[in-house]
Amino acid sequence: MATKTKAKERASAAYEGARPYVQRLIEDEELRENLREAYEAGRDAYARASGAKKPSALLDDKKLQKDLKSASESLRAASEALREPEKRSRGGHPFLKLLLIAFIGAVLAIALSEDLRKAVLDQLFGAEEEFEYTSTTAPPAS
Numbered sequence: 001m002a003t004k005t006k007a008k009e010r011a012s013a014a015y016e017g018a019r020p021y022v023q024r025l026i027e028d029e030e031l032r033e034n035l036r037e038a039y040e041a042g043r044d045a046y047a048r049a050s051g052a053k054k055p056s057a058l059l060d061d062k063k064l065q066k067d068l069k070s071a072s073e074s075l076r077a078a079s080e081a082l083r084e085p086e087k088r089s090r091g092g093h094p095f096l097k098l099l100l101i102a103f104i105g106a107v108l109a110i111a112l113s114e115d116l117r118k119a120v121l122d123q124l125f126g127a128e129e130e131f132e133y134t135s136t137t138a139p140p141a142s
Contacts, residue, residue, distance in 0.1 A: 021082060031081045038074035041067045 025031060045067035052058050110117050122128070 024082060028081060031078055034074045034078035034081065038071045038078060041071035041074060045071060 025035075045064055048061065048064045048067065049058055052061070058064060110120055
Protein backbone atom coordinates (compact mmCIF):
# COMPACT_ATOMS: atom_id res chain seq x y z
CA MET A 1 0.00 0.00 0.00
CA ALA A 2 2.93 2.32 0.73
CA THR A 3 4.16 2.07 -2.85
CA LYS A 4 0.78 3.22 -4.16
CA THR A 5 0.89 6.26 -1.87
CA LYS A 6 4.42 7.10 -2.98
CA ALA A 7 3.44 6.69 -6.62
CA LYS A 8 0.46 9.00 -6.10
CA GLU A 9 2.70 11.58 -4.39
CA ARG A 10 5.21 11.44 -7.25
CA ALA A 11 2.46 11.73 -9.84
CA SER A 12 0.96 14.67 -7.97
CA ALA A 13 4.36 16.37 -7.74
CA ALA A 14 4.97 15.79 -11.45
CA TYR A 15 1.55 17.21 -12.27
CA GLU A 16 2.14 20.33 -10.16
CA GLY A 17 5.58 20.77 -11.72
CA ALA A 18 4.28 20.53 -15.28
CA ARG A 19 1.12 22.53 -14.71
CA PRO A 20 2.54 26.04 -15.42
CA TYR A 21 4.19 24.78 -18.61
CA VAL A 22 1.03 23.14 -19.87
CA GLN A 23 -0.97 26.26 -19.03
CA ARG A 24 1.57 28.40 -20.89
CA LEU A 25 1.43 26.04 -23.87
CA ILE A 26 -2.35 26.33 -23.98
CA GLU A 27 -2.35 30.14 -23.80
CA ASP A 28 0.74 31.12 -25.85
CA GLU A 29 0.18 30.78 -29.60
CA GLU A 30 3.75 31.82 -30.45
CA LEU A 31 5.12 29.04 -28.22
CA ARG A 32 2.91 26.47 -29.94
CA GLU A 33 4.03 27.72 -33.36
CA ASN A 34 7.72 27.43 -32.37
CA LEU A 35 7.22 23.87 -31.13
CA ARG A 36 5.31 22.92 -34.28
CA GLU A 37 8.07 24.35 -36.51
CA ALA A 38 10.74 22.53 -34.48
CA TYR A 39 8.86 19.25 -34.79
CA GLU A 40 8.39 19.59 -38.55
CA ALA A 41 12.02 20.58 -39.16
CA GLY A 42 13.24 17.73 -36.95
CA ARG A 43 10.99 15.24 -38.72
CA ASP A 44 12.27 16.42 -42.13
CA ALA A 45 15.88 16.22 -40.94
CA TYR A 46 15.34 12.70 -39.59
CA ALA A 47 13.69 11.55 -42.83
CA ARG A 48 16.56 13.03 -44.83
CA ALA A 49 19.26 11.50 -42.59
CA SER A 50 17.67 8.06 -42.45
CA GLY A 51 17.43 7.93 -46.24
CA ALA A 52 21.12 8.70 -46.82
CA LYS A 53 23.19 5.98 -48.50
CA LYS A 54 26.55 6.98 -46.97
CA PRO A 55 27.07 8.61 -43.56
CA SER A 56 29.69 10.94 -45.07
CA ALA A 57 27.06 12.33 -47.44
CA LEU A 58 25.19 13.75 -44.42
CA LEU A 59 27.95 16.30 -43.76
CA ASP A 60 27.51 17.85 -47.22
CA ASP A 61 23.71 17.78 -47.31
CA LYS A 62 22.65 21.45 -47.28
CA LYS A 63 18.94 20.67 -46.89
CA LEU A 64 19.64 18.53 -43.82
CA GLN A 65 21.76 21.31 -42.31
CA LYS A 66 18.99 23.82 -42.99
CA ASP A 67 16.38 21.57 -41.33
CA LEU A 68 18.60 21.01 -38.28
CA LYS A 69 19.30 24.72 -37.97
CA SER A 70 15.58 25.54 -38.25
CA ALA A 71 14.70 22.93 -35.62
CA SER A 72 17.33 24.23 -33.20
CA GLU A 73 16.24 27.87 -33.65
CA SER A 74 12.60 26.99 -33.07
CA LEU A 75 13.45 24.94 -29.98
CA ARG A 76 15.62 27.77 -28.64
CA ALA A 77 12.79 30.27 -29.15
CA ALA A 78 10.31 27.92 -27.44
CA SER A 79 12.65 27.35 -24.50
CA GLU A 80 13.21 31.10 -24.09
CA ALA A 81 9.46 31.68 -24.20
CA LEU A 82 8.96 29.13 -21.42
CA ARG A 83 11.66 30.71 -19.25
CA GLU A 84 10.35 34.26 -19.69
CA PRO A 85 7.45 35.46 -17.60
CA GLU A 86 4.19 35.51 -19.49
CA LYS A 87 3.76 38.58 -21.63
CA ARG A 88 0.93 40.81 -20.53
CA SER A 89 -0.62 43.35 -22.78
CA ARG A 90 0.10 46.87 -21.61
CA GLY A 91 -3.30 48.22 -22.47
CA GLY A 92 -5.38 45.71 -20.59
CA HIS A 93 -8.75 44.51 -21.73
CA PRO A 94 -10.45 46.82 -24.29
CA PHE A 95 -13.79 46.56 -22.48
CA LEU A 96 -12.20 47.81 -19.26
CA LYS A 97 -10.71 50.77 -21.11
CA LEU A 98 -14.11 51.64 -22.53
CA LEU A 99 -15.73 51.31 -19.11
CA LEU A 100 -13.13 53.60 -17.53
CA ILE A 101 -13.57 56.24 -20.25
CA ALA A 102 -17.37 56.10 -19.86
CA PHE A 103 -17.08 56.50 -16.09
CA ILE A 104 -14.74 59.48 -16.38
CA GLY A 105 -17.05 61.05 -18.99
CA ALA A 106 -20.08 60.60 -16.74
CA VAL A 107 -18.32 62.17 -13.75
CA LEU A 108 -17.21 65.15 -15.85
CA ALA A 109 -20.70 65.60 -17.31
CA ILE A 110 -22.28 65.61 -13.86
CA ALA A 111 -19.65 68.00 -12.50
CA LEU A 112 -19.96 70.47 -15.39
CA SER A 113 -23.73 70.47 -16.06
CA GLU A 114 -26.01 71.93 -13.39
CA ASP A 115 -29.17 70.55 -15.04
CA LEU A 116 -27.71 67.05 -15.22
CA ARG A 117 -26.50 67.31 -11.63
CA LYS A 118 -30.03 68.30 -10.48
CA ALA A 119 -31.57 65.43 -12.45
CA VAL A 120 -29.15 62.91 -10.91
CA LEU A 121 -29.76 64.23 -7.39
CA ASP A 122 -33.53 64.10 -7.97
CA GLN A 123 -33.23 60.48 -9.11
CA LEU A 124 -31.06 59.53 -6.14
CA PHE A 125 -32.78 61.42 -3.32
CA GLY A 126 -36.17 62.33 -4.75
CA ALA A 127 -37.37 65.68 -6.00
CA GLU A 128 -36.97 68.63 -3.69
CA GLU A 129 -40.19 69.74 -2.12
CA GLU A 130 -40.73 73.43 -2.45
CA PHE A 131 -42.74 75.09 0.22
CA GLU A 132 -43.36 78.53 1.56
CA TYR A 133 -43.06 79.26 5.22
CA THR A 134 -45.68 81.42 6.86
CA SER A 135 -45.46 82.28 10.50
CA THR A 136 -48.40 81.52 12.72
CA THR A 137 -47.33 83.95 15.37
CA ALA A 138 -47.83 87.68 15.16
CA PRO A 139 -44.86 89.99 15.50
CA PRO A 140 -44.61 91.62 18.91
CA ALA A 141 -46.33 95.01 19.18
CA SER A 142 -44.05 97.88 19.93
